[in-house]
Amino acid sequence: MDAVSTEAIALAYYEHLSNGNTAALIELFHADAVFEHPYAPQALHGREQILAFFREQQRMFRRMQIVPTYTFAGYPDWAVAWSARIEKHDGTQFNQSGVDVFLGRNHAIEHARVFYDPTRVDAATPTT
Numbered sequence: 001m002d003a004v005s006t007e008a009i010a011l012a013y014y015e016h017l018s019n020g021n022t023a024a025l026i027e028l029f030h031a032d033a034v035f036e037h038p039y040a041p042q043a044l045h046g047r048e049q050i051l052a053f054f055r056e057q058q059r060m061f062r063r064m065q066i067v068p069t070y071t072f073a074g075y076p077d078w079a080v081a082w083s084a085r086i087e088k089h090d091g092t093q094f095n096q097s098g099v100d101v102f103l104g105r106n107h108a109i110e111h112a113r114v115f116y117d118p119t120r121v122d123a124a125t126p127t128t
Contacts, residue, residue, distance in 0.1 A: 005104075006073050006074070007071050007078065010068065010080050010102060011068060013028055013102075017054075018065050022051060022058065025054060026050060026051045026054070028108060029108060029109045030047075030105060030108045030110050033111065034110070035049075035111075036113040038116065039053075062088060063085075063086070064084060064085075064087075065084060066083075066084040067083055068081070069097075076104050077102060077103045079102070081099050082098060083095065098114060098115050099115045100112060
């Protein structure tokens, strides 16, 4: 896998996450992948745990629009800076930004870590 394919996987990750396409999203991960997220109490191991986490996110949020702002592509790992506009089911919206670090193996995500400070979120605003 080269830098071009790792970047393509990263961009597909954000596209599927923003579109709520968990079936396509989980296919980007190895069966034995590890996923670390500030909202997860511990590292998630394997597609089943990772998929359950993304489905819970869908229950919490009506919409997540995540835009990669800068990609640091390499092999076998890469990092992506991103910004997001997230909407809860009650219409409350907030902005979040962070950096995700991915480790790839055989054209799939082997390990992913999400970095951001959940206490530093733009003030929530209700939609009308």
